[in-house]
Amino acid sequence: MKGASPYYNRTRRSASLPGALMRRGRVLALPLYAALRRSDLAREGFDHSGSFRFADHIYRGQPSGRGSFGRWLDARLLALPAVRSFRSRFEAARDELAAFLSERAVHGGSLDVLSAPCGIPRELAEGYRAFRASGQRLEAQVRFHGLDLDPIALEEAARFASANALSPFVTHQGDIFDSSVYPEGADFITCTGLAEFLDDEQLSRLYRVFFERLRPGGLFVTSGMRGRPISDYLLRLAELTVHYRTAGDLEALARKHAFSRIETRVDPLGIQSILVARK
Secondary structure, three states: OOOOOOHHHHHHHHOOOOHHHHHHHHHHHHHHHHHHHHHHHHHHHHHHHHHHHHHOOOOOOOOOHHHHHHHHHHHHHHHOOOHHHHHHHHHHHHHHHHHHHHHOOHHHHHHHHEEEEOOHHHHHHHHHHHHHHOOOOOEEEEEEEEEEEEHHHHHHHHHHHHHOOOOOOEEEEEOOOOOOOOOOOEEEEEEEEHHHHOHHHHHHHHHHHHHHHHHEEEEEOOOOOEOHHHHHHHHHHHOOOOOOOHHHHHHHHHHOOOEEEEEEEOOOOOOOEEEEEEE
């Protein structure tokens, strides 16, 4: 997991996490920190808190690390309830896209599908793959889009899209709150993993941008999460500041906008909430 980007570390305050632990008198946490760095997942979280590579490592679900201990530890972290729940938001976006394409892409016309912020758009690739595997005939012209502030993320997204037959794939660089950087219109928008880093006012404003960019009948899929003691401890260790929300919290924010239908559900572990809204 190489390639640090200036667009990472939105919430991290300390240049050195070990130094911060020392200053706070948390000396006993240093051996745990050192051990956790053998895991690729933990190291990415510590070094580039909240990065797209951190999320994609969970979505792929393939343990890796430094040596056999690192791989073993990585597997244990991936098996944590909060991490398995984290992956469920990717699965929800993937499944909603496959269902949306089954509903709309079999009738001709054109469709624009957007991931924002996209990171590595695995949910688009696997959702599209699931639709094609269903045997239904693709009649619509589908264009895929990735929007991200980070140019490195967009470069990796474009390579990933090319390698996974996600074509055409159009990248858009810019602030997710700036509607001018979006495609002209979108029929499906997925945004998972960002809500935790926004306060209620910011999240409601983002929902408004998505509502405005969606075409009539378009679908919006997003997520939120509740806290768990172990995952919350690790997030705080990495200086990741998050906002926890229930399904009801997400729905209340979405109902400030004129979506025609809003549905929410909670994953089997009771941690990750999914909101699906139609314009």
